[in-house]
Amino acid sequence: MSIKLITKTIIKSYLIPVLWIFLISLPIMGIVRSIIVAACVLIGLLLFNIFIKGKGQVFNFGKHRFKPTLYFISRYAWLFILVISFILPLFLNSYDVDVFTSVLFYTMLALGLNLLVGELGLLNLGYIAFYGIGAYTYAILFSKFGIGFWESLLIGGVVSAFFSLIIAIPTLRLKGDYLAIATLGFGEIIRIVLNNWNSLTNGPNGIMNIPRPAIFGFSLATGLRFFYLVLVFVVIEIYILYRIKGSRFGRYAVAIRENEKASEMVGINTYKIKTLYFIISAFIGGVAGVLFAAKQMFVSPDSFTFIESVYVLAMVILGGMGNITGVVLGAFTLVILPELLRGFVVYRMLIFAILLISLMLYRPEGLLGKKA
Amino acid sequence: MKILVQQIINGLTTGSVYALIALGYTMVYGIIELINFAHGEIYMIGAYGGLIVIGLIGANHISNIWTILLAMGGGMLLSMAYGFTVEKFAYKPLRHSSRLSLLITALGASIFLQNFVMIGQGASDKTYVSLPLLNSVLNIHGVSISLNQIMIFVVALIIMLSLYIFVNKTMHGWAMKAVSEDPVAAQLVGINVDNIISLTFIIGSGLAGIAGVLIGFYYGIVNFYIGYLAGIKAFTAAVLGGIGDIMGAMVGGLLLGLLESLGAAYISSDYKDAFAFIVLILLLLIKPSGIFGKSR
Numbered sequence: 001m002s003i004k005l006i007t008k009t010i011i012k013s014y015l016i017p018v019l020w021i022f023l024i025s026l027p028i029m030g031i032v033r034s035i036i037v038a039a040c041v042l043i044g045l046l047l048f049n050i051f052i053k054g055k056g057q058v059f060n061f062g063k064h065r066f067k068p069t070l071y072f073i074s075r076y077a078w079l080f081i082l083v084i085s086f087i088l089p090l091f092l093n094s095y096d097v098d099v100f101t102s103v104l105f106y107t108m109l110a111l112g113l114n115l116l117v118g119e120l121g122l123l124n125l126g127y128i129a130f131y132g133i134g135a136y137t138y139a140i141l142f143s144k145f146g147i148g149f150w151e152s153l154l155i156g157g158v159v160s161a162f163f164s165l166i167i168a169i170p171t172l173r174l175k176g177d178y179l180a181i182a183t184l185g186f187g188e189i190i191r192i193v194l195n196n197w198n199s200l201t202n203g204p205n206g207i208m209n210i211p212r213p214a215i216f217g218f219s220l221a222t223g224l225r226f227f228y229l230v231l232v233f234v235v236i237e238i239y240i241l242y243r244i245k246g247s248r249f250g251r252y253a254v255a256i257r258e259n260e261k262a263s264e265m266v267g268i269n270t271y272k273i274k275t276l277y278f279i280i281s282a283f284i285g286g287v288a289g290v291l292f293a294a295k296q297m298f299v300s301p302d303s304f305t306f307i308e309s310v311y312v313l314a315m316v317i318l319g320g321m322g323n324i325t326g327v328v329l330g331a332f333t334l335v336i337l338p339e340l341l342r343g344f345v346v347y348r349m350l351i352f353a354i355l356l357i358s359l360m361l362y363r364p365e366g367l368l369g370k371k372a
Numbered sequence: 373m374k375i376l377v378q379q380i381i382n383g384l385t386t387g388s389v390y391a392l393i394a395l396g397y398t399m400v401y402g403i404i405e406l407i408n409f410a411h412g413e414i415y416m417i418g419a420y421g422g423l424i425v426i427g428l429i430g431a432n433h434i435s436n437i438w439t440i441l442l443a444m445g446g447g448m449l450l451s452m453a454y455g456f457t458v459e460k461f462a463y464k465p466l467r468h469s470s471r472l473s474l475l476i477t478a479l480g481a482s483i484f485l486q487n488f489v490m491i492g493q494g495a496s497d498k499t500y501v502s503l504p505l506l507n508s509v510l511n512i513h514g515v516s517i518s519l520n521q522i523m524i525f526v527v528a529l530i531i532m533l534s535l536y537i538f539v540n541k542t543m544h545g546w547a548m549k550a551v552s553e554d555p556v557a558a559q560l561v562g563i564n565v566d567n568i569i570s571l572t573f574i575i576g577s578g579l580a581g582i583a584g585v586l587i588g589f590y591y592g593i594v595n596f597y598i599g600y601l602a603g604i605k606a607f608t609a610a611v612l613g614g615i616g617d618i619m620g621a622m623v624g625g626l627l628l629g630l631l632e633s634l635g636a637a638y639i640s641s642d643y644k645d646a647f648a649f650i651v652l653i654l655l656l657l658i659k660p661s662g663i664f665g666k667s668r
Contacts, residue, residue, distance in 0.1 A: 020457070024450070024454060027421065027450060028488065028493060029491070029492040033491075033492065117472075174657075177405075177615075178661075181611050182653050185653045185656075188645070189646050189649050193643075310409070313475075314476050317473060318476065321472070349486075350491065352483065353482075353484035354480075357461075357481065360466065364469035365469070
């Protein structure tokens, strides 16, 4: 390469972008912080060109390119994760246990959503509504009728599934993005109703004093015990999902995702399968919601906003759609990451956003997803 | 009757703003089939752009009209710059990946911009100057229209007309339509697809920026999170009119504004935000492609 070409490349792919970023962040950030932003962009560009655009050219050993052995990990990870997650919390303080409980909640949700997004390829942008319905079912059943946790667990799931049926019957006939938009609308309507139906949901103030459960007189009220309760549910859920995935229905779903017309031709009732998946996924969301209400001992509409739906979706996509281990990893990453960044205070979410974008640029198919 | 007319006027005012934002959604969706989550934030940045320009020039030194024009220009330029940059950094590298991964980077861009502005400008509300010109109110048979509302309506109308002319009568507009029909074929006939996509982002963002400044003058307060709700509403408006269709976005925006203000006045103001979504779902069931959309 000639000197002239190198200078040209440097100017074009580094100098101009960095100056441009400096210029546009000037009005919002002021001079000092804009210089910092520009410096970060410079570093980012260097990293991007080395790792993402060059696809790991740094690790290029002759013919054999370095590839992360993620596929291997994904096959045996479950055993490892299971053991770790049973033992680890014993050594953590109560705050960290809470964080890991929240990982479990998001895992439940992400796996439930994965049934639709990953297995069937249906985009649901209002999934958090089912979580909300489950949580509020328990809260209302307890505060109005004194019904306990274990009964509510089942009722919450069923109510949630019932609502999903209402939304599924008409909207499942829609295609692709229109379904996504209809579910988005549904999620927003549920949140607005929760926010405004004062006599039933106590409006924006939410419902307080929801009890944590006990089993055979053994209280599950402490953070650690509750963690194990949720963990048991997550394990059961993962087991069931694996069974579904390996069953006839799981194969139907994959067939529908890959080619809906062709699967109809070979006699699969696509509408029925989709509705079934919708119901199962909503049931999972509802059960998770009841658990969540018991964990928080308080529900308010703020926990069930659109951005939460998107957050769960991000976990599914980041982990690798359709891959159960991947989705668990996605949920773990997206909950733990902001916690690790807690030391950066106000810069926390900023860095989180940058990492989210970079991860997607690095592996567009998700951490454990298959390459298309 | 007076209430009805008053509500229609208020509805058209907010509706014009929704329409301006919806245009950006619909243009981007039309061209790369992406639900651009960051678009609401681009609108918010426009509002801040106007604010920053007003702060720089000092509203007392020059006439009100110049203040408005400069604020709009500033907001528009800043939004354009950010829209362009977001596309280059977060969307372009993923042009050939699945649309879902694009959705996630869009989400990341949205979180990023919100926090970026929060850090740069502070988390508290910022107030726009209150201009005497805009505050004057016309009273016609008991129905009051402020000059501010007239300004929003007129500006939105001018912009929509010029956009319509741009898309239908100029080479670049045709190229844009061609790319949204079939990017590969467009490339084959010699259209630079990358440039057209950038152009689409720039125009859409500019419109959102102007909408941000207009809303800044109208409500008087801006904050770093205003993009979220406005974004969802505008997106709903875009779908209402038929996503990907420019006329549809304009009509959808106005319709949504009307629905909201009439619903709030005659049914219940608590559920104001829900009407939009109920109508949206009903419409999707009857005619999924929206009012103007072609059925696919």
